[in-house]
Amino acid sequence: NAGVTQTPKFQVLKTGQSMTLQCAQDMNHEYMSWYRQDPGMGLRLIHYSVGAGITDQGEVPNGYNVSRSTTEDFPLRLLSAAPSQTSVYFCASSRVQGARNTIYFGEGSWLTVV
Amino acid sequence: AQKITQTQPGMFVQEKEAVTLDCTYDTSDQSYGLFWYKQPSSGEMIFLIYQGSYDEQNATEGRYSLNFQKARKSANLVISASQLGDSAMYFCSGSSASKIIFGSGTRLSIRP
Numbered sequence: 001n002a003g004v005t006q007t008p009k010f011q012v013l014k015t016g017q018s019m020t021l022q023c024a025q026d027m028n029h030e031y032m033s034w035y036r037q038d039p040g041m042g043l044r045l046i047h048y049s050v051g052a053g054i055t056d057q058g059e060v061p062n063g064y065n066v067s068r069s070t071t072e073d074f075p076l077r078l079l080s081a082a083p084s085q086t087s088v089y090f091c092a093s094s095r096v097q098g099a100r101n102t103i104y105f106g107e108g109s110w111l112t113v114v
Numbered sequence: 115a116q117k118i119t120q121t122q123p124g125m126f127v128q129e130k131e132a133v134t135l136d137c138t139y140d141t142s143d144q145s146y147g148l149f150w151y152k153q154p155s156s157g158e159m160i161f162l163i164y165q166g167s168y169d170e171q172n173a174t175e176g177r178y179s180l181n182f183q184k185a186r187k188s189a190n191l192v193i194s195a196s197q198l199g200d201s202a203m204y205f206c207s208g209s210s211a212s213k214i215i216f217g218s219g220t221r222l223s224i225r226p
Contacts, residue, residue: 033214038165042120042205058213092160095212103149103214104209105159 003027006091006106012111021076021109023091027103031094032074035106036060036087038057043090049074081113118208118217126223127196134181135220137187137206144209148189150178153203153219162204163208165189196224 005021025032033048035058045058049068063085066076075092078085092107117140127133139148150162165173165180167187173180181190193200201224206217 031214035216038222045213045215046214058148059215088157092214094209100189102161102164103159105211108157 004091004093004106005107008091008109009107010110013078013111015081015083015113018079019078021089021111022076023074023076023106024072025074025093025104027093027095027104028070028071029093029095032068033058033068034064034074034076035090035092036055036085037090038087040067046076046089057108065096077089078111078114085111085112086113087111116208116210116213118206118215119167120206121218122220123151123194123202123218124223125162128195128225129198132192132194133196133200133222135191135204135222136188137190138186139206140207141187141208141210143189143210144185146208148180148182149209150165150180150189150191151205151207152200155202159205164190193222194220198224198226200224211223 004025030051034046035043037043044060046064047066050056052071053067089109092103094103121136121140140143145182148165162165163175163178165182172182177194179192203219205219
């Protein structure tokens with residue numbers, strides 16, 4: 001069972017570089033989302049999607065872009081990396097967005113911007 | 115805007131005692147769910163328990179139970195007979211018609 005797969009697991013970027021964090025799920029989930037977790041803090045919602053072709057902003061969207069061309073994939077793009085984006089990033093998916101659905105998490109991507 | 119409030123940044127509990135972690139969901143939606151997750155030092159998110167806003171009974175899963183107060187939109191997590199392995203961060207999450215958000219977490223430390 002692959003579940004939610006995130007790549008890369010670790011990445012070091014220089015300020016100003018761009019990169020894409022990949023997220024894929026094989027459970028045919030409609031709802032996918034990206035969170036960032038800063039040291040000692042909770043998860044903050046960056047962007048989310050309720051289905052292919054539909055995305056929306058979360059609590060901290062600035063500096064990030066997403067797209068959802070397929071049900072399976074939900075990549076997160078950092079346009080011009082900044083040290084403030086140093087964080088652990090979690091991708092998550094759920095069967096449909098709504099009250100009764102358990103969220104499945106990827107293992108996290110540790111990103112350092114120097 | 116929706117918000118999950120966890121008022122206890124950290125707690126220390128003696129092994130084998132029960133502990134209650136607080137969570138309140140600020141949302142205008144009447145249909146919603148409240149989840150609890152455990153995050154050990156290894157970093158993965160582990161689902162513990164779920165409470166739906168229309169559920170008649172308080173949720174229970176083994177040593178975990180929820181004290182759900184619908185009028186306050188709160189679902190406090192009760193861990194009975196705490197164990198050393200319960201030491202971790204605990205996050206409450208709220209899910210409703212628009213998005214899934216998390217609280218800032220409670221760091222629980224179990225003393226032997």
